[in-house]
Amino acid sequence: MPFARRLQNTVRALLDLSPAAAGAREGGPRTGAAPGLRDPAKKEIAMRLVSSAENSSLQWREQYRYIEDIGDGRGYTAGIIGFCSGTGDMLELVEHYGAARPGNALERYLPALRQVNGSDSHRGLGSGFVRDWQRAAQDRVFCEAQDHERDRVYFDPAVRQAEQDGLGTLGQFVYYDAMVMHGAGGPDGFDAIRRAALERAASPARGGDQGTYLDAFLDVRRRTMKREAAHEDTSRIDTAQRVFVREGNFDLRTPLAWQVYGDSYRID
Template sequence: MKYTVRALRLSLAVPLLTAAALAGCSGPAPGTPDVGLNDPAKKRIAMRLVSSAENSSLDWEAQYPYIEDIGDGRGYTAGIIGFCSGTGDMTEVVERYAKARPGNPLERYLPALRALEGSAAHTGLGKPFTRAWAKAAEDPAFRAAQDAERDAVYFGPAVRQAEEDGLGALGQFIYYDAYVMHGAGDTEGTAGFRTMRREAMAAARTPARGGDEKAYLNAFLDARVAAMVEEPAHSDTSRVETAQRVFVREGKLRLETPLRWKVYGDAYRIEKG
């Protein structure tokens, strides 16, 4: 995915809420146990939802060897969430792999990857690199490196922030998907996750601050759509409007199955978690 920014935890001053106030909220009270995306079954659903948008497939585990230039100005896009050669997270995946498997065939491309951060070019990479990436996906250590990068830079920060905001599994997924596509911070005039969250909080209160969960999620999705249409590579907003917005409207705040949605005109369904 997109521009790598190390996890930034934003502290929120959460006011004490009375039982009567909490009764008006559609989300859980802060600290209330809830099955979120850290639950293995819910995390698998999140991975499948992201894969439907990133790879037009629910089979997210088949995406470890994937690599191509999709013409979005970020060089090669690859792997389970679309790590990019131009944004730094692909470099970090290969660095993790090199630590686990020194001397692996991808390690020699690290100087070229580091030099290409911020560029759409393929200098020093090309077909030998793409073949090596696909081949490396046969190695469990390389798949583990992709998993670790996803969790450290995208999944973990998104879920933690959503939990602090009092959001259930759907809200956690909505945050995670925004992290995957846009990264944490703004880049080259394009809004990142933190800007979207700030704009959403200006329009609606989070459940942690006594707000209605559906109203807040719609405000966040409004901010995300506004950012997407400003970037040509992301101007198709169907992963929001015919997927996430549908789940909010249906009240699937815990990502309850069955789930049915569309992305880029293709229909998907998950009958069981």
């Protein structure tokens, strides 16, 4: 065998025995550049998992037109990840849509969205806004605007933080789902949940075990959800994410089977 080929094989063998490779095999710390949840196929799985909890459906692309007040104190909840009129992300979405499609039917509601931000009020919105939202969902540009804001505000920050914490695909999804429901800041936001989890267990990036850390994170998130009447059903943790952790499915490999609100789902 030529010397160059022997050297190449030796390097490859050493890489296979490296801590990064071992971590990837055993669910320990991950330091490589695997695509994780950024992989389009894994991201599709993530969207279907979130939709099962947010919309009781795996058909997440049907949710661009979704809009209703679910009584959680955040006004209207709408779109593919639940943009809310009371939390500012719906306002930012409509502003972004206006920049991409000037003169669209939702622009007229920008003053009202600014006024109701931080409350559950429908003042200046109402049935007309609901109707125009559903019509706007027929516009490809509006759907692209939802995708853009989902990634900018929720998906990209969650995955980036999970990567820094040494988490694999499942951990990245666990972070993303928490970011979608709780937002980043505030006493019950994602950042607070993560800080509390790190007080209980070390992340893989700090030498901890991936499963142990994710259990700690889900424990904290579950308690956070129990403090809110609208989120007191924790099945998206108990019979979904926790199941994947216990199975050691840190790469979110299919098939996946889980339950939310008593309904069963499966991705093959």
